Amino acid sequence: MDALLELQNVETYYGPIMAIRGVSLKVFPQQIVSVLGANGAGKTTVLKTISGAMDPRKGSVRFGGDAITARDPDQVARLGIAHVPEGREVFPFLSVDENLRMGAFTRRDSGVRGDLDLVYDYFPSLAGQRKLAAGFLSGGQQQMLAIGRALMLRPKLMLLDEPSLGLSPRLVHEIAEIIQRLNTEQKVTMLLVEQNAKMALEISHFGYVMEVGRVVMQDSCERLKSATDIQEFYLGMKDEGVRGRRRWKVRKTWR
Amino acid sequence: MEILQLLISGISQGCVYGMIALGFVLIYKATEMVNFAQGDLMMFGAFISFTFLNLLGWPFIPGVLATLGLMAALGVLIERVLLRPMIGEPPFAVLMLTIGLGFMLRALAGAIWGNKPRALATPFSGGVIRFGELVIGYENLAIVAGTAILCGLIFLFFRYTRLGIAMQAASQNQLAAFYVGIPVKRIFALVWGLSAIIAATAGILVAPVSLIDPLMGSVGIKAFAAAIVGGFGSLPGALLGGLIVGIAEQFAGLYLPAGFADTSAYLILLLMLFVRPEGIFATLQRKKV
Ligand SMILES: Nc1ncnc2c1ncn2[C@@H]1O[C@H](COP(=O)(O)OP(=O)(O)OP(=O)(O)O)[C@@H](O)[C@H]1O
Numbered sequence: 148m149d150a151l152l153e154l155q156n157v158e159t160y161y162g163p164i165m166a167i168r169g170v171s172l173k174v175f176p177q178q179i180v181s182v183l184g185a186n187g188a189g190k191t192t193v194l195k196t197i198s199g200a201m202d203p204r205k206g207s208v209r210f211g212g213d214a215i216t217a218r219d220p221d222q223v224a225r226l227g228i229a230h231v232p233e234g235r236e237v238f239p240f241l242s243v244d245e246n247l248r249m250g251a252f253t254r255r256d257s258g259v260r261g262d263l264d265l266v267y268d269y270f271p272s273l274a275g276q277r278k279l280a281a282g283f284l285s286g287g288q289q290q291m292l293a294i295g296r297a298l299m300l301r302p303k304l305m306l307l308d309e310p311s312l313g314l315s316p317r318l319v320h321e322i323a324e325i326i327q328r329l330n331t332e333q334k335v336t337m338l339l340v341e342q343n344a345k346m347a348l349e350i351s352h353f354g355y356v357m358e359v360g361r362v363v364m365q366d367s368c369e370r371l372k373s374a375t376d377i378q379e380f381y382l383g384m385k386d387e388g389v390r391g392r393r394r395w396k397v398r399k400t401w402r
Numbered sequence: 403m404e405i406l407q408l409l410i411s412g413i414s415q416g417c418v419y420g421m422i423a424l425g426f427v428l429i430y431k432a433t434e435m436v437n438f439a440q441g442d443l444m445m446f447g448a449f450i451s452f453t454f455l456n457l458l459g460w461p462f463i464p465g466v467l468a469t470l471g472l473m474a475a476l477g478v479l480i481e482r483v484l485l486r487p488m489i490g491e492p493p494f495a496v497l498m499l500t501i502g503l504g505f506m507l508r509a510l511a512g513a514i515w516g517n518k519p520r521a522l523a524t525p526f527s528g529g530v531i532r533f534g535e536l537v538i539g540y541e542n543l544a545i546v547a548g549t550a551i552l553c554g555l556i557f558l559f560f561r562y563t564r565l566g567i568a569m570q571a572a573s574q575n576q577l578a579a580f581y582v583g584i585p586v587k588r589i590f591a592l593v594w595g596l597s598a599i600i601a602a603t604a605g606i607l608v609a610p611v612s613l614i615d616p617l618m619g620s621v622g623i624k625a626f627a628a629a630i631v632g633g634f635g636s637l638p639g640a641l642l643g644g645l646i647v648g649i650a651e652q653f654a655g656l657y658l659p660a661g662f663a664d665t666s667a668y669l670i671l672l673l674m675l676f677v678r679p680e681g682i683f684a685t686l687q688r689k690k691v
Pocket residue numbers: 161164165166184185186187188189190191192193233342
């Protein structure tokens with residue numbers, strides 16, 4: 148089977164700062180793939196490079212077999228890649244309804260109304276707030292709105308940047324469940340960036356681990372879960388002192 | 403009675419400031435650039451309508467529509483050719499560019515139509531309505547009615563059309579707008595087109611009252627003050643700021659020593675900056691650091 152998304156040796160810079168240093172990864176159709184890594188590892192930059200918000204200096208991004216390297220983000224969205232950015236990023240002064248309708252901006256088909264109902268089915272807590280300005284929603288609701296808005300694009304691939312960030316354990320669980328359901332019920336392929344390794348490994352099929360701009364490990368999530376390094380540094384199963392000083396000691400707390 | 407008379411001319415002058423201020427705010431909200439050529443766009447619109455209505459002798463409605471269409475195209479062209487290459491440049495550079503654009507428009511107008519002031523003849527030139535001692539010129543009524551209609555249309559456009567909501571989305575969160583597939587760059591060009599239409603409307607409405615000449619766009623500076631008074635970022639605020647400045651100017655002209663009329667816009671601005679620096683309608687939040 149051909150990969151839906153393929154990155155080859157991508158290098159992306161912020162001015163002179165090289166944020167990702169030759170990243171290659173593949174996402175196959177119908178999969179949930181996660182990218183794990185500490186703060187500043189370059190996970191967000193990978194997603195921004197895919198969706199065209201940043202242009203790589205080297206390497207290529209292919210989607211469904213076509214090169215989409217360095218296209219404008221609105222063009223990439225039109226191809227069926229929906230990016231749910233870090234920090235939710237809703238349109239704060241537009242209503243929940245308008246936010247969702249903007250998610251379908253690229254679409255001309257008659258299915259938009261039905262998809263609106265579908266989103267409200269998945270996120271019942273938004274249904275009661277249709278007319279409310281999105282800026283007044285709680286953090287969890289804003290995250291749901293951002294995911295719902297992405298779903299309105301009817302994407303083939305959804306890029307999710309730390310959807311669990313700042314949410315209560317119960318909400319993290321809820322979001323994880325939604326991601327899984329969208330994957331199986333709506334056939335949306337997912338590329339999920341997370342610091343919450345426990346949640347990410349639980350729901351995804353394949354995982355990449357990034358460290359200072361590089362992929363340092365990649366495997367099926369089954370095997371990643373049992374890898375000692377992962378257990379130690381991302382799942383917090385062992386006291387870190389035992390292994391002594393390590394390069395990736397600088398990492399975030401586990402949730 | 404005199405007070406009422408002043409109020410009416412203040413309102414009609416204020417509408418003109420308000421419309422130019424609207425253009426400032428629209429472009430600022432969408433693109434975070436300040437277009438200092440907004441007043442000059444008004445002047446250009448006035449000259450173009452003068453060409454259609456008086457030089458070419460077109461009937462009023464087609465002449466106005468042609469003017470608005472041409473000005474919209476000019477606005478889009480300016481964004482496309484001058485502003486788009488400036489994306490990512492410091493705001494200061496963009497500011498200088500729009501100031502330069504103003505000079506260019508003035509020079510161009512002088513070259514095409516000459517520097518002699520012209521009067522625009524419209525269906526509502528000259529006539530008056532009297533209520534007892536009160537005399538209201540048709541032109542002044544036209545300004546107020548025209549502004550009201552324009553603002554109503556703009557409101558409906560932003561509230562109910564897909565494009566209008568997309569413009570709001572792009573101005574509220576540019577990156578998110580990109581991610582949902584809104585062609586943000588094209589939206590910016592359309593915002594410039596819309597601002598040029600508003601400027602041209604102001605030009606057509608004010609031309610029968612004050613003569614048209616290449617320097618008439620200098621009222622843009624007062625309109626800029628009005629936009630800040632209104633909160634720079636709020637469309638109703640821009641209009642209200644314009645009205646306040648327009649009315650204050652009339653009263654200052656009568657009750658204060660000579661010279662105060664023309665500076666009253668800035669005095670109000672100063673006062674506002676002391677009392678409520680965020681403007682009347684403070685919708686712009688401070689940028690998060
Ligand atoms: N706007 C920026 N300007 C300069 N450098 C940046 C910028 N944004 C990120 N970087 C740098 O690029 C590197 C990768 O950042 P990125 O945001 O992709 O990391 P991340 O893995 O998403 O981290 P986090 O978990 O904190 O979101 C970091 O070293 C960071 O310092």
